[in-house]
Amino acid sequence: MPTRRDMMRGLGASLALAAAARAHDGPHEHEVRIARFAFLPARIVIRAGDSVTWTNGDAAPHTATARGEGRETGQETGWDTGALAKGEAARITFDTPGEHAYLCTYHPHMTGTVTVLPRDG
Helix, strand or coil: CCCHHHHHHHHHHHHHHHHHHHHCCCCCEEEEEEECCEEECCEEEEECCCEEEEEECCCCCECCEECCCCHHHCCCCCCECCCECCCCEEEEECCCCEEEEEECCCCCCCEEEEEEECCCC
16 A cells, blocks of 8 residues: 555656656747846747747836848848837747847847757757
C-alpha cells in the first residue's frame, strides 16, 4: 500500500512533467517593460510563433521599432509598435527565426534584440 509520502512524490513528479510539456507546446507570450529609458530585458529569446508585448512605464512616449530588415533598401519589412504613451502596451508576433534588432525611434540609444528560434528546435 503506497504511503502518503509516496503519493505526494508521485504527484510532484506528475506536475513537473506536465509543466515541462506545457513549456514546449504552442506559442507563448513574453513581456518587455520600458522603464528609465531602457527595454527590460534588452535581449529576449523566443520561439517562432511567440509574441512579445512591450509596456511603457515611462512618462515619455516610446516605440519598439525594427532596425534594418530592409529599411536601407526602401523595402518596409520591419515591425513597429507605434507610439506608446505611459501605461500603454503593444504586442508583436514573430514568425521568422533570426535576430531582430530594434530601437525606440524617439530615443535611438534605447535598443534591444528579439532572438527567434525555430518552433520545433
